[in-house]
Amino acid sequence: MKRVVVGLSGGVDSSVAAYLLQQQGYEVIGLFMKNWHDDSVTISNDCPWLEDSNDALLVAEKLGIPFQTVDLSEQYKEKIVDYMFNEYEKGRTPNPDVLCNREIKFDVFMKIALSLGADYVATGHYCRKSEINVDGKPVYQLLAGVDNNKDQSYFLCQLSQEQLAKALFPIGELTKPQVREIAAEMELVTAEKKDSQGLCFIGKVRLPEFLQQKLQPKPGIIVQIDKDNSVYNIAIPKGLSDEETLSLAASPIQYTADMGKTVGRHQGAHYFTIGQRKGLNVGGTAEGLFVIATDVDSNIIYTGMGSHHPGLFRKALFVEKSEVHWIREDLALANGETMKIMARIRYRQPLQEATLHQFASGMYVSFEEPQSAITEGQFVAWYQDDELLGSGVIS
Incomplete structure (x- = not known):
């Protein structure tokens, strides 16, 4: 036995x-x-x-x-x-x-x-x-x-x-x-x-x-960014390599306080996460506010109104080389290789069509459809059919 x-x-x-x-x-x-x-x-x-x-x-x-x-x-x-x-x-x-x-x-x-x-x-x-x-x-x-x-x-x-x-x-x-x-x-x-x-x-x-218990409260401001802000209309330059294009698509937008208006205060940017809606305690908006970015260095939370706000969406994410993990080590990609997969960036999310791109610096996951609330520190997992092949920490 x-x-x-x-x-x-x-x-x-x-x-x-x-x-x-x-x-x-x-x-x-x-x-x-x-x-x-x-x-x-x-x-x-x-x-x-x-x-x-x-x-x-x-x-x-x-x-x-x-x-x-x-x-x-x-x-x-x-x-x-x-x-x-x-x-x-x-x-x-x-x-x-x-x-x-x-x-x-x-x-x-x-x-x-x-x-x-x-x-x-x-x-x-x-x-x-x-x-x-x-x-x-x-x-x-x-x-x-x-x-x-x-x-x-x-x-x-x-x-x-x-x-x-x-x-x-x-x-x-x-x-x-x-x-x-x-x-x-x-x-x-x-x-x-x-x-x-x-x-x-x-x-x-x-x-x-x-x-x-460990992270002390640190009062700061909540800034609302308008969906029509020019930061969302930046054209991708021509003549970039695949890696440079993917890097642009995967990079979060760097916001500054003067891009929007201050709509409230918070007790610490480190308590909040992208996509979060509860706990902001800001009223008087036509639709709910969502966290679109947190800046723990300047202690500012950036928000956008409504679940379709462009600040919530990105088409790609990056996983650093040391954080790429293959369950199926025999299928691991070499530099320059790509693989069509289905991926999810959180539990219960329906699988999304995507492509893995392996480079010397790490791996990009580019999605067919823009994804809401890609969050640093969470895991992206990739599948083929019903088999989970690997995963990585979103960086």
Whole structure:
């Protein structure tokens, strides 16, 4: 019997994952990760990890599998929380869920599981894995989950071949309603439990308050840029190389305060992200204001009115060379090569037609249609059909 350690989170997905593996004849061990102690920044009054670990224990008891809790809060703080603070301070918007999978679940946690003699680590992610042969060697594919509405492959876009080799995703072939049905049939305590929200393992947090623990408030102005501003009509010079043309398309516009009018004040540009609409507290505009840029050096937030404001859209983005990550290393592009792909720049975004362009400095992703709120620090992931091939941090 192969031994599998399941990351039991106290939710329905990982509960059913453990049950299915048991049915398939694996020796299953349940492990709950405790990653957070500080309840002062979570929105709910209850202590989410306590309730979750209790539910995970009840599921393990029901299935008759060994169960223990591991405290990873130190590593979590260092690898995820401190990283988040650093990124926000630089005016970037990190994705803690993607990092949590790469750095915690499939690294720190996986090492603990392997030290317990596990052959595999399993999670309740809605995605699939398959194996093909390339030049006589096994190559692992990360495929989208069958449930289009729940596909979570994007969150695993930073995994490596080594991590995928040891990973199992038992519910990837199922839809969410099917998973709940199985849990109900098995009378698992998590069958009706709502999906967890907010930060991976921390739960719902008030982001500004969470960030204020480390990043001090710093009052500044909110500037509104008119959609007809001449900055949006700059013609692209002729005779540029492909790389220069892409660089122009990917570069954010550099705004200055005199380009628009001051419409309000804020408590710190580092608390805001591009595309954000809530929390600006500016009234009296015909349509809602959206953040189109933040300047943490001069502490100014630039906004545009309405979701179609030209300041929200760009046709390309850039990923620095060191941040380009291929799950399918055998398909990695050489300098000067291009590849037609489908891409998304955030979870749940429908896949967009795009082309990868690899240069010595890094990779450009150019889209067929302009994309709204391309945000520095977030991940772009690229696919062919339902296979996720690679990803990178938007720079």
